[in-house]
Amino acid sequence: AKELHVAVATNFLGTMQQLAQNYQKSTGHQLLISSGSTGALYAQISNGAPFDLFFAADNQRPEKLEQQGLILTGSRFTYAQGVLVLWSSEDNLVDAKGEVLRHGQYEYLSIANPDNAPYGFAARQVLEVKGVWQTLEQQQRLIRASNIGQTYSQVASGAAAMGFIALAQARLEKKGSRWIPDASSYSPIMQQAVVLKTSSDPQLAQHFVSWLQQPSARRIIKNAGYYMPDVY
């Protein structure tokens, strides 16, 4: 059995661990998973990190790597599409239409930083559609976490009344109330992956990529809360 070194954006870590288990069961090969923020992983890869595969939380960083010629040509692909959800740990706070954003009695709303996190950027778009972005921003009620993991923590601790996180996270929570904005109200969150040029075993990496296309793998991803167009 061989070993594959995979760098994963933190929000996909849990799912990747599940995939890794299955992959090992079916092929015997092992995945060595390093997680981090997409930005940090990108910086590490540009500086020679010994990864075979990179699963980013966006499409921007993989594209950048492609431009820099750091990936195997044609290896960039979308492995999952993120679904944004407004979530609160309080049971009746969020209504089915998300009107709470406009009229609700809440103090803080947490989102991932729109400048560097795709979910944050999407959240901003939703807020703009709802027409509350400006107000929240002016009233300094908008919390910008470094990523949706942090947003989740802030909401879960009750410090922020609600926040925009990934459906993949909200799924794990039984409690609370949620609203899933219409996918058309924000540009799709394409989580892309690439095989790195410096990979020590490109063939195995390719093998894993094609294994991911199998329905069983895709189902795992979908069940985790990602939008997988082909499966629907």
Next chain:
Amino acid sequence: MSLQLDFRIHRASFELNVQLQLPNKGVTVLFGRSGSGKTTLLRCIAGLEYQADGKLRFNNQIWQKKTFCLPVHQRPLGYVFQEASLFPHLNVLKNMQFGWQRVHENKRSVQFEEVVQLLGLGTLLNRYPSQLSGGQRQRVALGCALLTSPELLLMDEPMASLDSTSKADILPFLEMLKERLQLPVIYVTHSMDEVTRLADHLVYLQNGEVLAQGPLQQMLTDPDLPFISTGQASTVLQAQLKSSAITEDYLAELTVEGQRLFISQQDIPRNHLPRNKQLQTNTHLADTKPSGDAGSPIRVRVMARDVVLATSPPQQISLLNCLQVRVMDIRDDNNPSQSLVRLALGQQIMLARISRRSITRLGLKPDQQVYALIKGIALN
């Protein structure tokens, strides 16, 4: 008796157990070998030994009892530590001002400039302690303590590392202070010279206990105490100074038990001078003849080794003072070639240390009347 104390301290290999009543004026000297507990006792009085168990009363004011202990900084005392201790971050001036500024103006009984001048610190005021010599540090520490205008002065070997000139400058000042401020002083020293010069009361400590204590005269001549067997063995005589007693040749005439005695004018303690002259130390007195009244009491020190005995009054010899005394007893001295003769001079006792050979040659016996010759300069 207004300093009443009773202290006990248990340490691994040392135990202090002291009950004392000390007079509320004059100098009490604590005497004893290294490690006998002198410093520890001073620290107890100052309130610095927290483990000390005991009572302390000063002038009807209770400083310590079972359940109560007056904090150190509220006790109106001055403490000169054995190892001169100054604030390293302050220069000499600020060190001296430290205590001075913390005493209310109305309560100040010494003058800043006076102390600075007397201790010869004028040129050092801007220095930091690390830039001072050992003796200079000691003088500054002395100044700091004096400048708090204390009502009780505790001094732990304050002159141990001073040269004799500095000592000669400072001793009269201390004598003056003690008289002028009616300030009780507790003084630790190993120097018999300082003892005989300053002490009124002597406490002899041994292994943390008071072996003996009492007025200076009595202690010095007590045959059971070690004072009489040191090379410095001395007696202190009570004399009267005549006001008209100043002679042409700078001698002063005293009376001791009805007999005449001459001492050098310079040795007359300052407090027998008019008040405004008290600060002039080291100036010859010739110009300012002392105005002590006929019977003003004065004490003179006679070292045992300075006394010469004769069976008939000698002639043609440079010994000014010749007293008629009676031999009380003759004892062996530590030094086997010497004997210690106790002499009765009226009510007072005087010691003479002379060689055994002289005892034999002169055939000295108890109760014999002899002449005690003392060199004029031996008195002070």
Next chain:
Amino acid sequence: MSLQLDFRIHRASFELNVQLQLPNKGVTVLFGRSGSGKTTLLRCIAGLEYQADGKLRFNNQIWQKKTFCLPVHQRPLGYVFQEASLFPHLNVLKNMQFGWQRVHENKRSVQFEEVVQLLGLGTLLNRYPSQLSGGQRQRVALGCALLTSPELLLMDEPMASLDSTSKADILPFLEMLKERLQLPVIYVTHSMDEVTRLADHLVYLQNGEVLAQGPLQQMLTDPDLPFISTGQASTVLQAQLKSSAITEDYLAELTVEGQRLFISQQDIPRNHLPRNKQLQTNTHLADTKPSGDAGSPIRVRVMARDVVLATSPPQQISLLNCLQVRVMDIRDDNNPSQSLVRLALGQQIMLARISRRSITRLGLKPDQQVYALIKGIALN
């Protein structure tokens, strides 16, 4: 002359400028007022003053010159600091072993137990410095320095805070060491007693400069130096000790310039005793009559205040020693009632301090032959 030194230091308000040649055995005492530079000079010799500019040669070995400075730890010296300085993290035993262990066994010239016993430290070995009294700390520091078996000993007021009993125990030990190890010692003290007892050579410092220096005798009687005007003014006489001179009454007979002098046996310096007795201090000599040979030279100290002058030899008086001397000159003393008489005793000079009145009464004049009476016990 084997310690040659030449140092200059500039400080804000003090300048040291000293050139000296010191003998390579015996004790050189540095004397001078507080702040005169004694400690600074010792530190220069030890190599501790980095700003010092100068030269230093010890026994043909160059310790310092323009471009070179032997590091302190390579200089075979022992230094007793003015403020007893011990390692706070080591107990007394380990403090004393510190230097001892760093000296090669073959180079050790003192015994550990000997030093411990002599300094009375036996019961203190397990204590930490913070648990010691001032005098105890000083004794430990002395022990630490001695235990390095130094070839040059620098001592800065090593006995300033010791009681007289401790001093009396330690002084003979130092005298013995100095003789036995032929060890040159540079010693700072303010005590005239220690000077006359220990010094062979005297250096008088004033404001960082050598005002005068020379053999003890010469320095003590030099009319231009302040020694003669202190209360402790003394002379040291060279005498010979007769081997057969031990009398029944514990006196020893000496010869000074052909005349007889008696001193107490106990005062005979230890080095005149058989070697195996040298460590027994404070024991009476009665049982161990000294075996000094007929002409063995010995020095005796005579304090000016202990000398009595007479124009005819007095009778019936307890003064053992009577020397025929010639009046050299008569000078005023600091004390206006006193005069200082310099007396010629053969080739040697002796001082006597007597009252002006006695001078007049006896009609003393230069060149007059008189009798100098000295109390036997005044010699040591």
Next chain:
Amino acid sequence: MWSLTPADLSALWITVKLAVISTLLLILLCAPLAWWLAHSKSRARVIIEALVALPLVLPPTVMGFYLLLLLGPKGAVGGFLEQLGVGHLAFSFSGLVIGSMLFSLPFVVQPLQNAFSEAGGRVLEVAATLRASPWDSFIHVVLPLSRRGFITAGVLSFAHSLGEFGMILMIGGNIPGRTQVASIAIYNYVEAMDYQGAHQLSSILVLSSFTLLICIFALNRQAKVTQIH
């Protein structure tokens, strides 16, 4: 040459404000604690000493998370404050200050404790015999003699407050103009691959801290030279 955005400027300003306030508060509050630790003979001392070092052990983000639980509206402290009408502390500047203080606690307590241990003993006894009350001695003797410890405490706490961001991000919420500090801004630049912006802001932070530190150490040295310690 440098082009700082208004957000950068405001972040720098908040950073300085946070570092100064939390350092000052910390020194004020820790001095008594350090004094007690230096002089107490109580057995509890060892436990307190160990507790003081603990904030360092956990990763800042995690510490921040726990703090958020505590200070947020549902937390014990935050809830209590809320009831008092003060408002909870999460995502506020005050919360930031508290977090920052907690995180720099060991850097302040330990040097002060060491300094106070050295500055005790004999000089305090002398001060007492010169009529200085304990408080008076503390101000006029202990403080000046502990200068070095205070400088170390101040420098470490100040520098650490500048650089800390994990906890601050969590508890402060990165609200521009209120709780967005320079370290978060730099972090964001790095994440957003705007290395130019990151370099620029980093340089400003580093250079100005460097200048400040040099001034502090130079002054300290001067004070030492005149005293010839």
Next chain:
Amino acid sequence: MWSLTPADLSALWITVKLAVISTLLLILLCAPLAWWLAHSKSRARVIIEALVALPLVLPPTVMGFYLLLLLGPKGAVGGFLEQLGVGHLAFSFSGLVIGSMLFSLPFVVQPLQNAFSEAGGRVLEVAATLRASPWDSFIHVVLPLSRRGFITAGVLSFAHSLGEFGMILMIGGNIPGRTQVASIAIYNYVEAMDYQGAHQLSSILVLSSFTLLICIFALNRQAKVTQIH
């Protein structure tokens, strides 16, 4: 009760290894530097003092980023080492140690410097007159007298190495079994919303550190009591 995954265990082990190694190395290397800072009269001293505190000023991730630039295969140091055949230092345990040391530098240098300043002067002169060479004095006099400083330095550096993760994540690459330390594992748990796992690992880290610290402080205290400092 506790169920640690093998990954947790390996992370804990790497954490301890990292903290111990970097603390020991740091103390060894910083002692001479601190000594020089405490005793030098050179003007450069002030600059070095300020430089030492700088690693604190930048956010750890950013520091990690710059270190990555330096130590990575394209960086000045990493490239040079690569050429030597040693291999660059990024994403290796050695790189982690270097990063961790750099980051704890001020916590070690400052307390040591303070301790050395106090332990100089007269005792060193005494030691020299008792034939101790400077090195001998340093070992037998300065070190024991600076015990407190060493403990502070060790404790701060150790605790800080435990909790640091921003820089370590960046430069170490979070490789399980090699550079994944406990703080990153906890961070991952929090990010992955496995609060149970986070609490558990946090508790282990906090409790064992607490025990260790108590032992250290208690020993230190005992040493002090026997010496009656």
